[in-house]
Amino acid sequence: MISEQTASREDYLEAIAKLREEEPSVRVTQISKRLGVKKPSVTAALHKLSEDGLVKHRRYGVVELTPEGRRIAEEVMRRHEVLFRFLSEVLDIDGEIAQEDACRVEHLLSPTSLDRLAKFVEFVLTCPKGQPVWHKGFKYYSEQGERDQELVARRLGEESQ
Amino acid sequence: MISEQTASREDYLEAIAKLREEEPSVRVTQISKRLGVKKPSVTAALHKLSEDGLVKHRRYGVVELTPEGRRIAEEVMRRHEVLFRFLSEVLDIDGEIAQEDACRVEHLLSPTSLDRLAKFVEFVLTCPKGQPVWHKGFKYYSEQGERDQELVARRLGEESQ
DNA sequence: CCGAACTGTTAGCCTAGACTAACTATTATA
DNA sequence: TATAATAGTTAGTCTAGGCTAACAGTTCGG
Structure with a gap:
């Protein structure tokens, strides 16, 4: 769905959490479409995330987040939200581009900057x-x-x- | 010098340009120290950048940017500068952290967002x-x-x- | 001018992620 | 219920970048 060439572990968690909000069960194909990545890549990613105890996934089955996986996903979504709001509402960037930029940057900004940016957005819009x-x-x-x-x-x- | 685990091609170009401003000749060891990366990694990166015509480098010799390499380096430095100023002057983030964040984000933000951010910084500080x-x-x-x-x-x- | 010390390179291996081709399960439908 | 279609997996490769260990060039001091 969102155009991207390469997705990090965090992107997978985020995608799974978002899909879960939209549909009752999450499957490999959905994740694949959402991240713009082929299915074998999803399978591989799920293996690693399983090993790290962040998702639950049995062969040919549905995908679920563990509590820890959910925690991380929510953190990522919060970061995404902050960045997206800054780009779209403060800088007035087109929604599509703002989404893509937020996706890319959300993994890299330090917590310090992120928190400060959140406050800044709040301040500016308020x-x-x-x-x-x-x-x-x-x-x-x-x-x-x-x-x-x-x-x-x-x-x-x-x-x- | 600047702490980082992984450096992109653009980081190398930027580092070379910056070092060039400080010292008459740029060598592998300097780049290595600056990017916090071992020397073999620098050699490998220089090979690729040479193939792409962005740097000139003969075995055991000094490193120089081609005109195209310089152009890209300057573009990256401009992006870095914009981000750094936003983080440090607008968000009032500590200089060290602001540098690191700018380094990481500078490769990922779309030109659209970057330009808008530049204007925003200008606006806010002016x-x-x-x-x-x-x-x-x-x-x-x-x-x-x-x-x-x-x-x-x-x-x-x-x-x- | 020769060896020690430093600089740079090569070779081989690792990680994250992505891809295709080919195979296996599952689902659905005639 | 058999078979076609769809979903998911495996195996094998690729790219970007990083690392260590070992080797090769350079340079400097005695």
Whole structure:
């Protein structure tokens, strides 16, 4: 479903958890479609995840998360959510792209940055000081900037010396 | 120098470019130290990068970027810079962590998101509407939030349904 | 100018993940 | 119930990257 070339263990757990919310039983084919990966890759991944006690899976049977697997999946989903909201709601990135970027980045950001980002998103969208103006302000600024992207890049470069 | 377990081709190009700024000639050992990777890994990486025409390197000699290699390296450094500034200046993340996160994420974010993030950083730090207040506002908010982090997380969760 | 010390390379092996081709179970339908 | 279709697995390969051990070049000091 979501286009990706390579999926990590965490992606599998996340996919299984999401599918579980949508359908009563999770099967290899569903995971395969969702992650854009062939079925043998899913089988292989499930083997490893089984060994690590994160999923339960008997040959030709359904796939389930263990409590530990579920815990991790939920953590990943939380990270995904934070990133997705930042990209789509704060940066106003197209939903499709925001999903893909969130998928890729969700495994790599440190907990520190992630937590801080969560607070930041919360802050920006809540705007406690009562200035939701800033959001419109950014959109305006950003659209203007589309024309002289180069200029902005150059300014960034200079300031960073 | 920067702690990392696995480095991508782009990391090598970036490291070479950075080292080049610091010292007249770049050698395998320097790259190895900088990326926290053993020397044979560097040799192997240089082979591939040579095949792709991104670096020039003769056995036991110095390492140089080709024009194309330099172009890519500069692009990566720009991405790194944008991410680092966002993390350290906007989110106020510790410099060490910000560097590491930027290193990991810089290869994965889409150009769209990256450009938008660059503009966002510019906007936030420039604050065209003349409200640098917001920055202090976030710091305050964020410190308060440290105590009831859980609560914030929960609120995020609810809203995302 | 020769050997010690350092630098770099090769060879061989490991891990994560993905793929195809071919085989085995299961399900469903005539 | 037999057989076709679908689902899942196995086996064998591939790629990117990393590592160690052992070998080969270079350089520097005596």
